[in-house]
Amino acid sequence: MNKAENLSFDQMVTDLQQEIIRQEREIFSETVIAEAHHPQNVGRMAQADAQAIFQGWCGDTMEFYLRMNDDVIEEIAFMTDGCGATVACGSRLTQMVQGLPWQEAIEITPENLIAVLGGLPEENEHCATLAVKTLRQAIADWQGS
Ligand code: FES
8 A cells, every 4th residue: 555545544444433433422422432432340350259140131241240348349340242332331330339338339220320321322221221230140149159
């Protein structure tokens, strides 16, 4: 590729990225887009105190890992093979509950999470349910251990 071709290829990539972001903004809130593009607390935790894997009705799965300090969620991590909205839900939920006692974390509902994210399209509301259910299952794992 010569320099002129490189420039036009770079421009094409930039234009494509701009178009994708423009389309995302029509569907998702800025918060969802930011969380999906720069998720926090992603990964699997070695030697977690509690963990859960849960499959949503759409077939996507989510995993949560907890490190506890007495009743407090000291560290948390998640993984998912789901869509960008699911990544945003997992990321934001981990940030919401880190440092909270599990008794408060378990009270968070999918509606709470959706509100903090600035809303989700109806077809993605189940992504928040998947995140909340997986967290609750991980807390149940902690209670059972
Ligand atoms: Fe299935 Fe997001 S589309 S969890």
